[in-house]
Amino acid sequence: MTNQAPILEVRDLSVxxxxxxxxxxxxxxxSMSIAPGEAVALVGESGCGKSMTARAIxxxxxxxxxxSGSIRLEGRELTTLSPRxxxxxxxxxxxxxxxxxxxxLHPTLSIGQQMTDSLRYNLNLSTRAARDRARELLAxxxxxxxxxxxxxxxxxxxxxxxxxxxxxxxxxxxxxxxxADEPTTALDxxxxxxxxxxxxxxxxxxxxxxxxxxxxxxxxAEFCDRAIVxxxxxxxxxxxxxxxxxxxxxxxxxxxxxxxxHAGEARSRLSPIPGQVPSLGSWPRGCRFQPRCPRQxxxxxxxxxxxxxxxxxxxCWHPLAGEVS
Amino acid sequence: xxxxxxxxxxxxxxxxxxxxxRDVGFxxxxxxxxxxxxxxxxxxxxxxxxxxxxxxxxxxxxxxRGQDLATLSKEALRRERRHMQMIFQDPFGSLNGxxxxxxxxxxxxxxxxxxxxxxxxxxxxxxxxxxxxxxxxRHRFPHEFSGGQRQRIAIARALATExxxxxxxxxxxxxxxxxxxxxxxxxxxLQQRHGLALLFISHDLRVVEFMCDRIAxxxxxxxxxxxxxxxxYAEPRHPYTRxxxxxxxxxxxxxxxxxxxxxxAANLPTGCVFRSRCPRAFDRCxxxxxxxxxxxxxxxxxxxLAEE
Numbered sequence: 001m002t003n004q005a006p007i008l009e010v011r012d013l014s015v016x017x018x019x020x021x022x023x024x025x026x027x028x029x030x031s032m033s034i035a036p037g038e039a040v041a042l043v044g045e046s047g048c049g050k051s052m053t054a055r056a057i058x059x060x061x062x063x064x065x066x067x068s069g070s071i072r073l074e075g076r077e078l079t080t081l082s083p084r085x086x087x088x089x090x091x092x093x094x095x096x097x098x099x100x101x102x103x104x105l106h107p108t109l110s111i112g113q114q115m116t117d118s119l120r121y122n123l124n125l126s127t128r129a130a131r132d133r134a135r136e137l138l139a140x141x142x143x144x145x146x147x148x149x150x151x152x153x154x155x156x157x158x159x160x161x162x163x164x165x166x167x168x169x170x171x172x173x174x175x176x177x178x179x180a181d182e183p184t185t186a187l188d189x190x191x192x193x194x195x196x197x198x199x200x201x202x203x204x205x206x207x208x209x210x211x212x213x214x215x216x217x218x219x220x221a222e223f224c225d226r227a228i229v230x231x232x233x234x235x236x237x238x239x240x241x242x243x244x245x246x247x248x249x250x251x252x253x254x255x256x257x258x259x260x261x262h263a264g265e266a267r268s269r270l271s272p273i274p275g276q277v278p279s280l281g282s283w284p285r286g287c288r289f290q291p292r293c294p295r296q297x298x299x300x301x302x303x304x305x306x307x308x309x310x311x312x313x314x315x316c317w318h319p320l321a322g323e324v325s
Numbered sequence: 326x327x328x329x330x331x332x333x334x335x336x337x338x339x340x341x342x343x344x345x346x347r348d349v350g351f352x353x354x355x356x357x358x359x360x361x362x363x364x365x366x367x368x369x370x371x372x373x374x375x376x377x378x379x380x381x382x383x384x385x386x387x388x389x390r391g392q393d394l395a396t397l398s399k400e401a402l403r404r405e406r407r408h409m410q411m412i413f414q415d416p417f418g419s420l421n422g423x424x425x426x427x428x429x430x431x432x433x434x435x436x437x438x439x440x441x442x443x444x445x446x447x448x449x450x451x452x453x454x455x456x457x458x459x460x461x462x463r464h465r466f467p468h469e470f471s472g473g474q475r476q477r478i479a480i481a482r483a484l485a486t487e488x489x490x491x492x493x494x495x496x497x498x499x500x501x502x503x504x505x506x507x508x509x510x511x512x513x514x515l516q517q518r519h520g521l522a523l524l525f526i527s528h529d530l531r532v533v534e535f536m537c538d539r540i541a542x543x544x545x546x547x548x549x550x551x552x553x554x555x556x557x558y559a560e561p562r563h564p565y566t567r568x569x570x571x572x573x574x575x576x577x578x579x580x581x582x583x584x585x586x587x588x589x590a591a592n593l594p595t596g597c598v599f600r601s602r603c604p605r606a607f608d609r610c611x612x613x614x615x616x617x618x619x620x621x622x623x624x625x626x627x628x629x630l631a632e633e
Contacts, residue, residue: 045501158586159365188364188528190602193572193582215502218575259506261535263576264558269513270535272506276471 005075006033007176007209008057013069015049015056017280023066024281026052027233030069034177039203039210041220041241044230045256047277050213053230054179057211058094059086074176091122095170099182101162105154111138111165112150115172122173137168141198160191164198171202178202181213196223217256221245229253232278232288239312249309249319252289287317295320329388330355330489330522336375336385338368343591345371347546349385350617355489358516358523360537360554362530362569366587368546369526373494376524377409378402390489407437410483414495416475420467426453426478427463433485452481456511473504480511484519492524497532509536530573534558539623542566545598546590548617552624562626565599580604597629605630 015027027049034040042050056067059078071078073093078086098104106114115137116130125133131150139145141164154162163183170178180199184192200223203210214220220227221241229237229244229252237250248254255273275292278284284291290300295318306315329352336349346368353359363369374380376387378394387394390408397405410433413419420429430452431445440448453462456477467475476496483491493512497505509532516523527533533540534554541551542563550563561567568583570576585602588594594601600610609629617625618632 045503160586188587189530189572190364190568190583191586193578194584197582216574222574222578256502259503261509261531263531263534263573267535269510270506272510273503276473276504277501 004035006035006072007038007074008032008034008211009070009072009075010053010057011070011072013053013056013067013071015052015061016066017052017062018064019281022281025233025283026280027056030228030230030235032228032235032238034209034211036176036209037203037207038226039212039224041212041214041224041227042230043214043217043220043227043241043244043256045215045277047232047280048230049233050230051181054096054181054211054213058096058179059083059090088122091118092173093176095173095175095178097163097166097170097178097180097183099185101159101166102154105162105165107154109153110150111152111154111157115150115165115169118169119172133172134168137172138165140171141165141168141202142194143168158191159187160194163187163191163195167195167198167202171206171208174206175208177209177211179211179213182215183212184219185215192219199223217241217245218260218262229256232283234288234315235306235313236289236315237312238306243310243312247310247320247322249312249314249321250289250316251293251295251318251320254320255292287315328354330357330390331376331524332386332388333376334386334388336372336387337383338371338375338380339383344593345546345590346375349541349543349546349548351541351548351551353490353522353524355522356516356520357539358525358537360525360527360533360540361543362527362533362540363543364528364569364587366545366590367543368590369528369543370494371546372543373411373492373524373526377406377411377492379411404437407433407439407486408488409490409492410486410488412476412479412483412491412493412496414498416472416479416499417467419479420475420482422467425464425466426458429467429478430482430485433482437486439486448485449481452484455484455515456481457507471504472500473507476500476508477511480508480515484515487519488521490522490524492526494526495528496525498527498529505532512536530570531575542569545587545593547598547627548625549599549628550624550626551617552621556621556624562620562624562631563599563628564603564605564630568602568604597627 010032013030016023016025044050055061057071061067115134119125119130119133138149143149143164184195212224224241227241227244228235231252237253244253248257258271273292286301286303290296299317304315304317306313309319331353334350338346349372361369375382382395427449430449434445458477497508525536537554540554541548544565550566561570571579583602588601596612597610597615600606615627615629617627620626620631
């Protein structure tokens with residue numbers, strides 16, 4: 001980590017959603033900061049609150065959601081801005097890349113139209129300047145120059161090309177932070193490797209701060225500086241991704257690592273986490289992982305605080321010290 | 326292999342001008358797990374469906390339990406189907422939401438006239454226990470279950486006719502990792518207990534490595550490499566297999582990622598289908614399609630470079 005002022009600083013972020021007539025927490029007291037050039041991963045299974053965290057940061061929570069806590073972008077508090085100002089600050093300062101470019105790119109607007117709209121709105125460029133800039137961006141993300149992609153439509157592009165267009169749009173207004181929500185999950189592995197390589201290059205070139213959301217700790221370990229593991233809306237562990245993989249301290253992180261097959265290992269069976277992720281609105285009191293945890297005892301009825309343990313931060317009364325065998 | 330349960334040769338399928346699967350061949354022994362790995366458009370799912378003749382092959386032989394399924398009459402094929410079942414990626418789409426779990430699991434037995442209704446109900450209880458679902462699940466509907474539980478229901482249904490072969494097409498791809506492990510372990514347990522052969526289709530190289538004895542790697546409708554899992558993972562011989570393994574998360578990356586996209590199956594490159602992305606392509610690859618050749622006793626590679 002660096003001593004530079006963070007690009008993004010989130011303190012005690014909580015999000016609740018109205019579900020069948022009552023407010024249900026989906027993210028609780030999440031804190032993190034991302035320095036310039038740093039990549040932080042949010043890791044967890046579906047329903048753990050990682051995408052909801054991203055939506056809260058970009059100011060697009062679902063209708064009816066209640067968001068509390070502080071979100072600062074380059075020192076500026078976003079949560080107290082008017083929606084109009086928030087759009088202006090967020091539109092320029094934060095770029096985002098979604099999992100499925102097919103559904104987040106407009107199907108009946110040309111690529112050029114979509115890209116120049118945002119450039120004209122956020123950077124006040126003329127139509128002509130915006131088209132030039134869009135062309136430049138498409139070349140930068142490795143799309144073939146010989147094809148006039150500005151006049152192309154999403155359906156004419158392959159999955160990998162669509163994701164490159166998304167990345168070009170995400171960096172188009174020179175953001176300081178890019179949020180990528182499972183950007184490679186829908187892609188084939190060889191294409192996934194291309195897109196990851198591009199994201200890594202972009203980060204180094206422009207000194208982008210990145211929040212990378214993934215369900216896969218091994219993908220994250222390849223290029224993120226820190227990983228935050230979430231379970232049922234809680235940050236349960238934070239550390240380097242390699243530390244999380246090799247010496248997980250929270251029993252849930254350990255469970256995740258043991259549940260996936262690893263390259264070259266000889267196990268006759270995997271070690272699943274018993275039970276399943278509790279549904280929204282039925283999270284247990286105290287530690288939310290306790291019903292599935294092999295180390296659970298009476299103490300776990302009280303919610304543990306996030307505390308420093310070895311080189312990581314862990315929310316657990318009985319953290320694990322040892323290495324994964 | 327003399328003890329082959331399934332022996333597929335020259336299997337091809339064209340949809341109009343699109344050659345989805347071309348000249349695919351492999352064998353699966355009794356109780357063996359054979360994996361097909363590939364990216365989208367590789368033809369792996371079509372191959373799975375061809376094997377069960379859910380899709381009619383354009384050409385090829387599908388020898389299963391000693392007879393060629395490709396030439397069986399509809400009626401004979403229907404009878405043979407009780408010995409082979411399929412599990413799909415999305416257990417929501419493949420389970421009729423208006424049927425109870427009991428009806429769903431009993432249905433294949435009814436179709437194949439196995440037992441009377443009392444026996445079938447008893448058997449449903451056994452099957453629920455085998456896949457780790459409570460007896461009470463019987464009277465409920467698919468939407469009341471989680472993704473992992475629905476996949477267990479699909480597995481119970483597949484087991485109902487006591488098949489010898491189960492074709493599983495991306496059976497855990499839609500599941501969260503902790504649940505994925507539960508379902509994979511269950512498949513292994515059942516396989517061991519019943520001596521099942523599995524044809525396991527997946528894009529996830531980690532899961533395939535864990536599950537399979539032998540694998541075939543497919544690219545654009547053809548098998549580019551086939552052999553013992555351990556051998557291929559340790560020393561891939563086809564440039565595509567090598568690139569695929571290099572790209573997989575959790576494995577040390579050795580080379581630069583492959584360039585370009587997978588070509589369209591409607592517009593295949595001449596010669597070797599992989600040559601447009603192959604870092605080692607040379608003249609010969611443009612005009613001559615490499616034939617699969619043995620590089621070790623049970624290891625075949627379709628690449629000109631694998632010749633010597």
